[in-house]
Amino acid sequence: MIEFTNVSKTYPNGTEVLFNVNLHIGKEEFVFVVGPSGAGKTTLLKFVYRAEKPNAGKVIVDRVNVVDLESKQVPYLRRNIGVIFQDYKLLPRRTVFENVAFALRVMGAPRSTIRRKVMQALELVGMLRRATAFPEQLSGGEKQRACIARAIVNNPPILIADEPTGNLDPTTSWDIIQLLDKINKRNTTVIMATHNKSIVDDMKRRVVVLENGKIVRDQQLGSYHV
Amino acid sequence: MFSNLEFFLIEALRSFRRGALMSFVAVGTITVSLVIFGMFMLMILNLGNVIGNVSSKMDIAAYVDDDLSLEQAGAIQLKLAKITGVEKVDFVSRTEAWQNFKKEFGDSLMLDDLMRSNPLPHTFNIRVRTPDLLTTVAKQISRVDKISEVRYSGQLVDQIKSLVEAVRIGGAALVILISFATLLIVVNTIRLTVLARETDITIMKLVGATDTFVRWPFIIEGIIMGVLGGVCAFIILRLAYWAVVFRVAKALPFVPLMTDGWVLLVIYLSLIVGGTGLGMIGAYISVSRVLKAEE
DSSP: OEEEEEEEEEOTTSOEEEEEEEEEEOTTOEEEEEOSTTSSHHHHHHHHTTSSOOSEEEEEETTEETTSOOGGGHHHHHTTEEEEETTOOOOTTSOHHHHHHHHHHTTTOOHHHHHHHHHHHHHHHTOGGGTTOOGGGSOHHHHHHHHHHHHHTTOOSEEEEESTTTTSOHHHHHHHHHHHHHHHHTTOEEEEEEOOHHHHHHHTOEEEEEETTEEEEEETTOOSOO | OHHHHHHHHHHHHHHHHHTHHHHHHHHHHHHHHHHHHHHHHHHHHHHHHHHHHHHHTOEEEEEEOSOOOHHHHHHHHHHHHHSTTEEEEEEEOHHHHHHHHHHHHTTTSOHHHHOSSOOOOEEEEEEESSGGGHHHHHHHHHTSTTOOEEEOOHHHHHHHHHHHHHHHHHHHHHHHHHHHHHHHHHHHHHHHHHHTTHHHHHHHHHTTOOHHHHHHHHHHHHHHHHHHHHHHHHHHHHHHHHHHHHHHHHHOTTSOOOOOHHHHHHHHHHHHHHHHHHHHHHHHHHHHHHHHHHO
16 A cells, blocks of 8 residues: 655755655555654654655555655645644634535535535544534644545545644543544554553554654564563 | 646745745736836827827818809818818808907907907918828928918927837837846845745756746746735726726826726726736746756
């Protein structure tokens, strides 16, 4: 599904983020990417949805090398990748429904389809009764659920989660992880960058550890520390 | 596409209302810029109009001191009319000229007491086709039999010609300069409204919106601002110009200000069309910059 081959990244200011990273992620896998801040987790995830480009190497997503992708093609790549963030990135003056519908609007989906799909997504994340609320009226966990609903509303084969529990308390974090697990079981590849030790240890999924821009450990049924 | 258009319109109106203060500032800026632009257009056109008026009034006067019979006068008139560049020749006999003169000034001067005999010569008033022909035509007239003196304001014509030229070139340069300044101001104002929604653009791009899709609501918003600014400028300029024309007509009746409906309509329309275009271009440039930065 996703394959990084000899991927390196240096930012224009000279900061070296990733060195020669090789990583294969199979279909419907659930992978944790862990490591200290600045290890290059976010950059690695950004390569997948082409928010960043590596200086060297290949990033294959669904048989396409997205490094060579023309700018014009990037939107179509992103329609097949859901992304959720630590800071949710919800549009502030729109309701939950409108925020989720936005992702479908952008693809030019007809109104009836939008309504049906948004309702389904909101139901899946348990936000149906909050559909008309505005982001500022939501708790952190609810915001993240709305964000997840937006990410999966188009049933993308890949879901990228960049520290989705970074701003949430442990109980809520756990709820969100359960939700991501549920989405993974509906045939979606999930890649999640996190600092949350207890979640990684409890989930017992594949763990990729990044340190100083290199993969230092890649372990099935892994834990946060060796 | 149809459902998209509806979406774009709703998005544009929504953002216009949401950033009410910003939109107000943008419309105000567009209005002021266009009013200044329109003011210059009107000034330059009127200056050209006044000068054109003066130069079109320039005729050649040819005098004959000797007495002339009507036949002789007719023969000379015919000769003069045959000179190339001459549009019209009028003959005013010394008697006619004297009567006209007395009619005009007779009340204030005791002419009959001052002068026993008529001191005026026979006069041919000659109109040339274009002002630049004046000198050559005047030379040819002076060679015609019996013509004793030719008068025309040659130097003045040359000066006016170069003034017309200067106004035309300077005016064109000014219009270009002011158009450019207006474009810069409008682009930068709209850029502020776009930058205020950078997050929206980022999110749109993240969920897979194409650049075209992101641009449309902003362009429509720019058009709305431009049209509003153009209409405001049109109203202000129309009222102001009307007031100026009214005052000038009272105080300086000999200054011919333009009141030709068509020319003014073109200027007023150009404000609205210009405003719309500026709004559109401004929005396009601004969004493109943000989109470029997103890549």
